Amino acid sequence: MAKAVKIKFIELGAGGILYLAALYTAGDGEWTSGAETVCFLLAYFALAAGVFAQLIRNFRKMHFFDENFLMLLATVGALIIGKYTEAVGAILFFQIGKLIEEISMSRTKKSIAKYMDIRPEFANRKVGNKEENVAPSDLKRGDVIVIRPGEKIPVDAVVTAGSSMVDMKALTGESEPGEVKIGQKVYSGSINLSGLLEARVSKVYAESTASRIMGLVEGANKKKSETEKFADRFTKYYTPIVTCLGILVMILPPMMLPAHDTETWMYRGLIFLVAACPFGLLVSVPLAFLGGIGAASKQGVLMKGSNFLEALSKAETFIFDKTGTLTQGVFHVKKICPKGMTAEELLELTAHGEAYSSHPIAVSLQEAYGKDVDLGRVKYIKEFSGFGVMAEIDGKDVYIGNSKFMNRQGLYYQPVSEIGTAVHVAVDGEYAGYILISDALRKDAKRTIRWLERHQLEAVMLTGDNERVAQSVAKQLGIEYVYANLMPEDKVAQLEEFIDSQMESENLAFVGDGINDAPVLARADIGIAMGGLGADAALEAADVILMEDEPSRIIDAIRISRGTIRAVKQNLIFAIGMKILLLILAFFGYVSMQDAIIADMGVMLINILNSFWVITLC
Ligand code: ADP
Ligand code: MG
Numbered sequence: 001m002a003k004a005v006k007i008k009f010i011e012l013g014a015g016g017i018l019y020l021a022a023l024y025t026a027g028d029g030e031w032t033s034g035a036e037t038v039c040f041l042l043a044y045f046a047l048a049a050g051v052f053a054q055l056i057r058n059f060r061k062m063h064f065f066d067e068n069f070l071m072l073l074a075t076v077g078a079l080i081i082g083k084y085t086e087a088v089g090a091i092l093f094f095q096i097g098k099l100i101e102e103i104s105m106s107r108t109k110k111s112i113a114k115y116m117d118i119r120p121e122f123a124n125r126k127v128g129n130k131e132e133n134v135a136p137s138d139l140k141r142g143d144v145i146v147i148r149p150g151e152k153i154p155v156d157a158v159v160t161a162g163s164s165m166v167d168m169k170a171l172t173g174e175s176e177p178g179e180v181k182i183g184q185k186v187y188s189g190s191i192n193l194s195g196l197l198e199a200r201v202s203k204v205y206a207e208s209t210a211s212r213i214m215g216l217v218e219g220a221n222k223k224k225s226e227t228e229k230f231a232d233r234f235t236k237y238y239t240p241i242v243t244c245l246g247i248l249v250m251i252l253p254p255m256m257l258p259a260h261d262t263e264t265w266m267y268r269g270l271i272f273l274v275a276a277c278p279f280g281l282l283v284s285v286p287l288a289f290l291g292g293i294g295a296a297s298k299q300g301v302l303m304k305g306s307n308f309l310e311a312l313s314k315a316e317t318f319i320f321d322k323t324g325t326l327t328q329g330v331f332h333v334k335k336i337c338p339k340g341m342t343a344e345e346l347l348e349l350t351a352h353g354e355a356y357s358s359h360p361i362a363v364s365l366q367e368a369y370g371k372d373v374d375l376g377r378v379k380y381i382k383e384f385s386g387f388g389v390m391a392e393i394d395g396k397d398v399y400i401g402n403s404k405f406m407n408r409q410g411l412y413y414q415p416v417s418e419i420g421t422a423v424h425v426a427v428d429g430e431y432a433g434y435i436l437i438s439d440a441l442r443k444d445a446k447r448t449i450r451w452l453e454r455h456q457l458e459a460v461m462l463t464g465d466n467e468r469v470a471q472s473v474a475k476q477l478g479i480e481y482v483y484a485n486l487m488p489e490d491k492v493a494q495l496e497e498f499i500d501s502q503m504e505s506e507n508l509a510f511v512g513d514g515i516n517d518a519p520v521l522a523r524a525d526i527g528i529a530m531g532g533l534g535a536d537a538a539l540e541a542a543d544v545i546l547m548e549d550e551p552s553r554i555i556d557a558i559r560i561s562r563g564t565i566r567a568v569k570q571n572l573i574f575a576i577g578m579k580i581l582l583l584i585l586a587f588f589g590y591v592s593m594q595d596a597i598i599a600d601m602g603v604m605l606i607n608i609l610n611s612f613w614v615i616t617l618c
Pocket of ligand 1 (some may be wrong): 323357359384421422464487514
């Protein structure tokens with residue numbers, strides 16, 4: 001149990017017992033003897049101590065009016081006019097309400113953290129033939145670790161022996177376990193299910209997937225949505241206003257209606273203050289947002305803050321990067337057309353040139369080559385984002401890239417008419433041929449685009465690839481708006497054009513894979529990155545991260561964000577409506593101080609239930 005919750009429990013327990021004792025001795029709760037008064041006062045101070053402490057903390061921050069202030073003002077007033085039972089009862093229920101808030105908040109956070117139950121506790125480091133049990137943070141890069149079935153993978157590592165099924169549900173929301181073999185990566189926070197694995201540490205604990213994700217989620221609590229900011233601003237004005245109103249209730253009616261006595265209106269004014277307490281109202285908003293973030297993380301969608309969740313619910317346009325986002329980013333070689341060398345030599349040259357690039361094209365070409373690259377032959381490598389790479393291989397200057405790259409370097413190349421991405425190669429200024437590669441669509445890309453269309457959301461595709469490939473992909477997916485041949489900076493420019501042309505209230509989301517599109521991810525209203533596993537740049541630049549390489553997770557993300565906003569709106573309307581009703585009732589003397597605070601607690605509970613209900617159903 002959280003410490004704050006424990007303290008609240010003790011406060012409440014002590015105060016509650018004293019309160020009951022006082023009630024017992026007092027009978028009717030009216031002023032009779034000194035002993036009861038002492039008992040009531042003790043109960044009051046036991047219960048109100050925390051509220052006082054909070055008030056003093058607020059005063060230090062020059063922040064005067066809030067629900068604590070209202071409660072203390074009202075209850076101290078009630079004590080002064082001798083309404084002991086009422087004063088203590090109100091503060092008791094106020095504290096119970098706070099406790100419920102505390103518990104549900106920490107439970108929601110915990111449920112996120114539980115989904116985030118990815119913190120590995122230990123690691124088995126292999127030294128010689130022995131194993132030692134160490135903390136994951138003690139591991140260094142290059143250490144060899146042993147992971148037994150059932151154990152959590154402590155840090156990101158590459159398998160060096162064994163094979164196994166690995167459960168990544170906690171990281172990606174994907175319930176099917178996946179198989180890992182020698183040479184493949186395993187991610188910290190996932191669970192080794194079946195076989196014994198030996199792996200070499202590729203990232204220290206702090207840089208590993210588990211700690212990075214936990215860092216992200218912890219940070220998400222701090223980024224507030226517009227609605228939450230509005231609620232904060234609202235109380236800033238609301239509280240002083242209702243305080244004044246409460247005071248007016250105390251003084252105006254007795255002055256204007258001579259038949260009415262001062263004490264009744266004094267008491268009503270105090271009840272009015274309690275009824276005005278914005279407590280239940282304020283709790284339900286952040287709680288619903290937290291619930292939404294939690295629900296999304298269960299689906300493998302990480303939101304970096306409530307503000308992004310809110311923005312996503314209002315997104316009208318979804319701009320997709322092509323390679324690696326709508327397509328798998330796994331290219332197959334369709335054709336090799338060498339000039340002045342054999343096909344094998346051309347592929348070998350290309351694989352060497354692409355040795356240091358992480359672009360999907362580079363990875364696929366190395367895969368197609370199939371052999372180990374001899375890094376000793378490669379001296380100088382420079383990557384030109386959106387163009388290709390240049391390298392010095394065996395002392396020769398090699399350019400590898402698209403036709404734009406060849407044009408830019410003033411190199412001759414042979415135009416290609418077939419559909420596909422042509423990777424041209426030039427050696428020492430001489431054209432050496434091209435490799436034609438093509439990429440397959442992601443399985444669920446079409447479904448995602450269809451869903452967006454059905455919901456009147458615009459889908460746009462941007463790509464650095466050529467027009468033909470772009471059109472063919474767009475046609476298969478049913479995307480109407482396509483922009484091809486874009487350099488990474490053109491993508492940013494295009495995005496800005498979209499942003500300028502849309503209305504203030506609309507939002508634009510960019511969906512990319514984080515490879516050379518970080519600037520666009522950062523510039524969009526909402527940057528959504530796919531494949532949170534592995535792509536470090538994406539984790540940094542994006543606002544929303546889809547842990548699994550599945551565009552359809554966007555559908556879940558949109559649904560959840562809309563559901564959350566719906567819950568927030570319902571909660572607000574209900575809470576404000578009840579508040580107004582309560583204030584009217586208080587003014588006419590139909591509620592007691594306790595009733596007012598219990599009603600507020602009821603509103604809060606209903607709102608909490610509503611949030612979970614709406615969010616889980618969406
Ligand atoms: P996309 O918008 O489809 O993600 P990129 O901006 O990543 O495309 O790349 C655009 C084009 O630049 C690619 O289609 C390819 O022709 C070329 N290119 C980029 N990087 C490389 C590379 N490492 N090797 C060869 N060609 C590359
Ligand atoms: Mg890309």
